[in-house]
Amino acid sequence: MMRRTHELLTETEYPITTDELVERYGDQQIELADGTETVGEILARLDGETYEHKEDAEFAIYSAVSDRAIGRKGYSDRDPTPLGSPHGPDQVSF
Structure with missing residues (x-):
């Protein structure tokens, strides 16, 4: 979230509606x-x-951003690729 938005939400009086x-x-x-x-x-x-606190409003914004916030869709260097995922590695046959 941009610093300015964070500052605006900090300065806002709560509760506030969407x-x-x-x-x-x-x-x-x-x-x-x-x-x-x-x-x-x-x-x-x-x-x-209705957001009771700044953290509630920030969480709402973080949770609703589009998939343009994702760097590489479907990428994870930690988890195995889920079965049936189109993002997995190519299958190799010997």
Whole structure:
């Protein structure tokens, strides 16, 4: 999340609703791994809610960003590839 958005949410008085956040900060840009989105675009993916604390609003924004926030989709250097995943390594036959 951009530093400016974090600062704005810190300065906000709570509780606040999703609609109020969009009205105040909807044009605020969030930089993602593959582009940007606005707070309004992100929060539009969620149902209307009332956030009691800054952490609640931040979590809502983090949880609703698009897949443009993912660096390499389907990549993990820790977990085995799930069965049937199209992102797995090519099969080798001997």
